[in-house]
Every structure is written in C-alpha cells, then in structure tokens.
Amino acid sequence: MDIWDKDGRSRMMAKIKSTNTKPEIKLRKFLFAEGFRYRINLEKLPGKPDIVLSKYKTVIFVHGCFWHKHEGCRRSHVPKSNEQYWISKISGNVKRDKINMKELEDIGWNVFIAWECEINNKNKFENIKNKILNFLRKNIKSINA
Ligand SMILES: [Zn+2]
Numbered sequence: 001m002d003i004w005d006k007d008g009r010s011r012m013m014a015k016i017k018s019t020n021t022k023p024e025i026k027l028r029k030f031l032f033a034e035g036f037r038y039r040i041n042l043e044k045l046p047g048k049p050d051i052v053l054s055k056y057k058t059v060i061f062v063h064g065c066f067w068h069k070h071e072g073c074r075r076s077h078v079p080k081s082n083e084q085y086w087i088s089k090i091s092g093n094v095k096r097d098k099i100n101m102k103e104l105e106d107i108g109w110n111v112f113i114a115w116e117c118e119i120n121n122k123n124k125f126e127n128i129k130n131k132i133l134n135f136l137r138k139n140i141k142s143i144n145a
Pocket of ligand 1: 118
C-alpha cells in the first residue's frame with residue numbers, strides 16, 4: 001500500500017532531499033536548549049553529517065525514512081510505479097550510508113542515526129532525546145577516560 005498520493009509523495013521527496021528539514025531543526029533546537037553546541041553539514045566529514053558535536057566526538061544523521069530505508073517503517077515503502085528505479089536508488093543510498101558510517105568510525109567518530117518518523121512522533125521523540133543524551137554522556141566519558 002502506498003500511503004502517499006502522487007502530489008504528497010513529490011512534495012515529501014522535495015522536502016526530504018533538502019538540508020535543514022523540519023525534523024533536523026527540531027532536533028537541533030533540543031540539543032541547543034540542552035546546552036550542546038554543534039556544527040551542521042560539515043563538508044569535510046564522510047557523508048556530510050547533519051549535526052556535528054566535536055567536543056563529544058559525535059555526529060548525528062537525521063535520516064529520511066524513505067531515502068535511507070528505515071527497516072520496518074511504513075514510510076520506507078517504495079512506490080509501485082518505477083519500482084526498480086527506486087529500489088536501486090535507495091539501495092545505493094543505503095550502501096553509501098554504511099560506507100560513510102564505517103569511515104567515520106574508523107577515524108574515531110561516534111555515529112547516531114535519528115529517523116525522521118521518530119522525531120516526528122511525540123512519544124518516540126522523547127525516547128530519541130534520552131538515547132541521544134545517554135549516547136553523548138557515554139562518549140564524553142570515553143574521551144576523558
Ligand atoms: Zn521511519
């Protein structure tokens with residue numbers, strides 16, 4: 001089942017492809033309010049992470065469920081028209097994500113993936129916020145250890 005009508009889907013895709021998406025901004029606002037300082041879309045790092053917290057050696061990607069294939073998420077559903085095109089395009093993205101993640105970890109970065117659907121969902125976002133805070137605390141500890 002395709003949850004998007006044609007217009008809805010093209011609107012969504014146009015939005016997801018751009019930087020500074022709403023979920024990204026929402027997450028950044030939260031981090032800022034919690035006192036974290038970060039840089040965004042650092043070109044020189046593999047995959048150009050959305051949020052970079054250098055002090056914590058941590059990068060956060062805000063992944064669109066469709067473009068990055070959020071497993072088990074209904075928003076990752078590939079449209080029936082042009083199915084082959086989408087499947088190869090998205091598996092290319094997923095492959096690239098894995099390579100970027102590996103490269104980042106190889107040079108000592110901790111990587112956190114936040115999914116758009118989770119940021120957009122009130123309850124899940126609470127959960128994500130806690131996970132990120134724990135992740136950052138753990139990472140700063142290992143830096144100072
Ligand atoms: Zn999702």
